[in-house]
Structure formats: C-alpha cells, structure tokens
Amino acid sequence: MESPENFSTQQPGEKNPESEGQDCLSIEDRLLEADKLFEKLQEEAEESSNENNKKGLFKKIFSFSAKEQEAAGDKIKDIDKNFGKELIKAKEEIEKYKKRYAESLVLANILPEGEKKLLEEKMRTEGELLETRKVECEKDLESQKEDLPNYAKKIETIETCLIEYNDVAEVISEKRFETAIKIAEAEGALNRFKKSDAQMAEPVQEILDELKKQQLKFDCQYREVRQRINMLQDDRLENKRYLAKINGLGKTSAEIAQEIADRRSKERAIEENKKSQADNEKKETAPDNSVDSSVDNSTNSSSENQPEDQSKEKTKKKSEKQTKTKDNKNKNKKSEANQTAKPEQEIDLQKLEIILKGEKRNIFAWVDVFKGLNQERKKFFAGLQAFVEEKKDKAQSGGAFDIKKTKIDGIEMRTLAIDYSVEVKNLKQDEATEKVNSLLYKLVE
Amino acid sequence: MDTIQEAEQLLAELKNQIRTNEEALDKINQAIDTADYNYARSLIAEQKEYLESLKKEDPTV
Numbered sequence: 001m002e003s004p005e006n007f008s009t010q011q012p013g014e015k016n017p018e019s020e021g022q023d024c025l026s027i028e029d030r031l032l033e034a035d036k037l038f039e040k041l042q043e044e045a046e047e048s049s050n051e052n053n054k055k056g057l058f059k060k061i062f063s064f065s066a067k068e069q070e071a072a073g074d075k076i077k078d079i080d081k082n083f084g085k086e087l088i089k090a091k092e093e094i095e096k097y098k099k100r101y102a103e104s105l106v107l108a109n110i111l112p113e114g115e116k117k118l119l120e121e122k123m124r125t126e127g128e129l130l131e132t133r134k135v136e137c138e139k140d141l142e143s144q145k146e147d148l149p150n151y152a153k154k155i156e157t158i159e160t161c162l163i164e165y166n167d168v169a170e171v172i173s174e175k176r177f178e179t180a181i182k183i184a185e186a187e188g189a190l191n192r193f194k195k196s197d198a199q200m201a202e203p204v205q206e207i208l209d210e211l212k213k214q215q216l217k218f219d220c221q222y223r224e225v226r227q228r229i230n231m232l233q234d235d236r237l238e239n240k241r242y243l244a245k246i247n248g249l250g251k252t253s254a255e256i257a258q259e260i261a262d263r264r265s266k267e268r269a270i271e272e273n274k275k276s277q278a279d280n281e282k283k284e285t286a287p288d289n290s291v292d293s294s295v296d297n298s299t300n301s302s303s304e305n306q307p308e309d310q311s312k313e314k315t316k317k318k319s320e321k322q323t324k325t326k327d328n329k330n331k332n333k334k335s336e337a338n339q340t341a342k343p344e345q346e347i348d349l350q351k352l353e354i355i356l357k358g359e360k361r362n363i364f365a366w367v368d369v370f371k372g373l374n375q376e377r378k379k380f381f382a383g384l385q386a387f388v389e390e391k392k393d394k395a396q397s398g399g400a401f402d403i404k405k406t407k408i409d410g411i412e413m414r415t416l417a418i419d420y421s422v423e424v425k426n427l428k429q430d431e432a433t434e435k436v437n438s439l440l441y442k443l444v445e
Numbered sequence: 446m447d448t449i450q451e452a453e454q455l456l457a458e459l460k461n462q463i464r465t466n467e468e469a470l471d472k473i474n475q476a477i478d479t480a481d482y483n484y485a486r487s488l489i490a491e492q493k494e495y496l497e498s499l500k501k502e503d504p505t506v
Contacts, residue, residue, distance in 0.1 A: 027503075031496040038489045045482055058485055065488045147502070149495045157491060161484040168476045175469045182462045189455050200452045207459045214466040221473050228477075232484070 030068070037061050069238075072149050076245055079144045087137040087250035094130050101127065141250045151243040158236045165229050166424065170383050172222045177382035179215045180364070186211060222386060355443050356410025363388050363406065366413045370440065380439070387420040414440060 040057055101123050108116045186208040193201035248256055361369070367385045408416075414436055421432035 027496055027499050031493065031500060034489055034493040034496055038486075038493055041482070041486055041489060045486075058481065061485045061489055065492060068492050147499060149491075154491060157487045161480065161487065164480045164483060168473060168480060171469070171476070172473055175466065175473070179462065179466060182459055185455070186459055189452070193452070197448070197452070200449075203456055204452075204459070207456065207463065210463050211459065211466070214463065214470065217470055218466075218473075221470070221477065225477060228480070228484075 033064060037064060068149075073242065075148060076242065076249075079141070079148070080245075080249055083137065083141040083144050084249040087134070087141050088252050090130065090134040090137045091250075091252050091255075094127075094134060097127060097130055138250065145246060145249065148246060151239050151246065154239045155236055155243065158232050158239065162229060162232050162236070165225055165232065169222065169225045169229060169386070172218055172225060173386035174382040176215065176218045176222065177367070177385055179211055179218060180385075181368075183208065183211050183215060349437055349441075352437065352440060352443060353411065356414060356440070358410070360407040360409050361413075363408065363413065363416075366408070366410065369443075383424060384417055384420045387424055388416050410440075410443075 037057070037060060041061065044054060044057055104119055104123055108119050111119065186204055190201055190204045190208060193204055251259075363385065367381045370381050417436040417439070418429070418432045421427045421435055422429055425432070427435065
C-alpha cells in the first residue's frame with residue numbers, strides 16, 4: 001500500500017520548485033511526458049507491479065499534474081495582465097466617455113449650430129472607436145480563455161473521485177464499528193473468564209489480540225483514505241478558485257459586485273420558492289388534520305388539552321380510527337395521513353432535547369444507544385463515529401482521541417451528527433437537522 | 446454446560462468476525478488501489494486531452 005505522505009507531493013498553492021520552467025517546455029514535450037505517464041499507468045493497471053514502482057509512478061503523475069496546474073495558474077495571471085486588464089481599461093474609458101458625453105450635450109446646447117454638429121460628430125466617433133476597442137478586447141480575451149484547461153470538468157472529475165473515496169471511507173467506518181463492538185464483547189468475556197474459567201480465557205485473549213491488530217489496520221486504512229479525501233477537497237477548492245478567477249477576467253469591480261448581487265438574489269428567490277412550496281404542502285395536508293381532529297373530538301376530550309407525553313398514544317388511537325373510518329379511501333389519502341404526523345413530531349422535539357440533555361455519555365456509548373434504537377441506520381452511526389474521531393483528532397492536533405473517555409451530552413452528540421450529515425453526506429443544514437432529529441426521535445418513543 | 450456453550454458460541458462469532466475482517470481488509474485495499482488508479486488516470490487523461498487540444502490549435506508549438 002502506498003503511503004499517504006507520498007500520495008500528493010505538493011499542497012495546492014504551494015510553489016513547486018520543479019514547476020519553474022514548465023512554461024519553457026514546449027507543448028510537444030509536455031504531451032510526450034503525459035503520454036509516457038499514461039502508458040505506464042495502463043501497464044501498471046494490467047500487470048500490477050510491486051508497491052515501490054506503483055508509488056513512484058503515482059508520485060510522478062501527481063508531480064506532473066501539480067506542475068501543469070501551476071503553469072496554468074501562471075497563464076491565467078498572464079492573460080489577466082495582458083488581456084483582462086486591457087478590457088477593464090476599455091470598459092472604464094467607455095464609462096468616462098459616457099460622463100463626458102452627457103456634459104458635452106449640455107455644452108452643445110449653448111454652441112452655435114455648426115460647432116454643435118462638429119462636437120456631436122466628434123463624440124459619436126469617439127464612442128464608436130471605444131466600443132470597437134472594447135469588442136476587440138473581449139474577442140482577444142475569449143480566445144485566450146479557450147487555451148486554458150476546462151476547470152469545470154476538472155471539478156466534476158474530482159467530485160466523482162471524491163464519491164469513490166467517500167464510499168471506501170464509509171465501508172471502513174462500518175468495519176471499524178463492527179470490530180469495536182466485537183472487541184468490547186471479547187473484553188467483557190475475557191474479564192468474566194479470568195474469574196471463572198482460566199482455560200477459556202486463553203483463546204479469547206488470542207482472538208482479542210487479533211481483533212485489535214485488525215482494528216489498527218482498519219484505522220490505518222481509514223487515515224489514508226481521509227488524507228486522500230482532504231487532498232481532493234483542497235484540489236477541488238483550488239480548481240474552484242481558478243474557475244472564479246477565469247470568470248472574473250476582464251470584469252470591472254462593479255460588474256463583479258453586480259454578479260454577486262444577482263446570484264444572491266437568485267438564491268434567495270429559490271429559497272423563497274422552496275419555502276412557499278413547503279407551506280403549500282402543509283396547507284394541503286391541513287384539511288386532513290381537521291378531519292382527524294373532528295373524529296377525535298367526537299369521542300375524546302379536546303386534543304389541545306392532552307399532555308405531551310400522551311401524544312404517542314394519541315397518534316396510535318388516531319391511526320386506529322383512521323383505519324376504521326378510511327377503509328374505503330385510496331392510497332394517496334394514506335400518505336396524506338402519514339404527513340399529518342409530522343407536526344406532532346416537531347412538537348415532541350422539545351421532549352427529545354430534554355432527554356438528550358439528561359445524561360452524559362462517551363461517544364461510543366451514544367453511538368451504541370442510537371444504533372440499538374435504529375438498527376437500520378447502523379451505517380450512518382458507524383460513519384458518524386469515524387467522523388467524530390477524525391474531527392476530534394484534528395482538534396487535538398495529533399494525539400489519538402480517546403473515544404471511550406470523552407463524555408458529552410446528547411445535544412452535543414446531535415450537533416456532531418448534524419455536522420457529519422452536512423460535511424460528509426453533503427446534506428443542507430436544515431435537511432441534516434431534520435434527518436438527525438428523526439433518527440434520534442426513537443429515543444422519545 | 447450453559448457457560449461452555451455460551452463461550453463456544455462467542456468464540457465462533459469472534460472467529461467469524463476475524464475471517465470477515467480479513468476479507469474486508471483485502472477488499473478495502475483493492476478499493477483504495479482502484480480509487481487511486483482512477484484518480485491518477487483521470488488526472489493524466491484530462492491533461493493529455495488539454496495538451497492535445499493546444500497542439501491541434503497550433504501544431505508549431
């Protein structure tokens with residue numbers, strides 16, 4: 001296995017001494033190098049040589065890629081300096097011209113007819129010249145931009161690779177989690193056997209040692225994959241920066257500010273649209289609610305007076321009544337009835353928070369509790385545990401985080417689960433909060 | 446008797462876990478290798494494509 005230290009030879013943004021002079025190499029030479037590396041990689045994939053060869057090859061590829069990235073960065077700078085700035089200058093001159101034109105219009109009114117015509121002609125010619133110059137600058141800049149790498153495609157590729165590494169990380173997390181549980185079981189059994197049956201203790205000890213060795217291997221694999229993920233995330237960020245830089249070439253600060261404002265207002269419009277859609281959906285479910293409460297009111301006292309801790313029983317009674325009264329209704333109605341349960345769950349979140357605040361446990365114990373409640377979410381909590389370990393690892397800059405000793409309350413654990421859903425599962429903050437709350441809701445039930 | 450049976454069952458479970466883990470460790474190594482290969486391949490293939498397009502535009506370079 002290739003060591004992660006050698007996976008990437010250079011951090012994004014860091015100056016690569018080898019890259020100096022990359023620009024001096026002809027495209028032909030650079031292409032030859034790329035061809036050679038590509039062929040070697042194909043051979044490697046077919047006959048899989050020893051680890052050192054592979055390590056060396058990857059090192060060469062990443063080094064080559066870093067050099068090329070840096071050369072492209074320099075090219076962007078050059079284009080900005082020679083063409084972008086020129087276009088900005090042309091645009092600024094047009095702006096100045098517009099001001100002068102407005103002023104000259106005032107002046108023209110007090111001039112004799114002949115001079116007025118001359119002035120107007122002069123201004124018009126100047127305007128046309130400036131406009132022509134601007135168009136030429138735009139064309140030049142666009143043609144230069146075509147010679148740059150396709151950063152949008154690069155970002156897409158990195159994201160595809162990130163998905164692949166994240167999938168591997170998730171599998172490792174699951175195995176680490178399974179193994180940690182078995183280690184805990186084995187340790188418990190070992191302690192029992194030491195007291196009651198020394199003969200049995202010996203094989204258990206051997207198995208325990210083996211499990212611990214395997215756990216260390218999983219840890220090592222996990223660290224390696226996380227390092228690759230971090231590296232790819234850095235690369236993605238770097239490529240996004242380049243893309244933004246290219247998009248900003250030849251734009252004045254006023255244009256950039258306007259673009260930002262436009263983008264924000266678009267995002268706001270989308271958010272508002274989503275919100276109004278959600279409101280509409282809620283309104284659509286409202287008539288069903290009133291039917292339900294009228295059914296309730298006919299047999300029970302007012303539902304508003306029900307204590308919160310009876311809400312589960314109430315939901316049960318409700319669904320029983322729904323079954324009786326809506327036997328002849330179609331499947332769509334059933335799904336609507338399910339949706340009506342949502343607001344009740346939201347109300348009970350206060351209760352969930354009380355429970356979460358109640359006790360402090362170590363993360364391992366929390367994950368165990370949650371896993372017991374949500375067997376089907378085993379994978380999620382395995383990933384979460386690994387994420388927490390990783391996060392704490394970073395926070396403590398080095399030293400291993402003792403997952404068994406650090407005690408936190410459930411609210412803090414919930415925050416970590418939300419962070420995990422946002423950072424690893426790529427959910428939005430509100431989606432993540434909703435998902436985690438619904439997972440933890442079983443604690444109330 | 447119960448304790449022995451229980452112990453044997455636990456040992457069998459733990460041994461099974463070790464076996465599964467061994468398989469998983471191999472598979473994960475392979476998966477990491479594949480992901481590494483795919484990433485390296487896409488990096489170099491894209492760069493090759495880019496340089497080829499530059500050469501096509503200006504064959505004299």
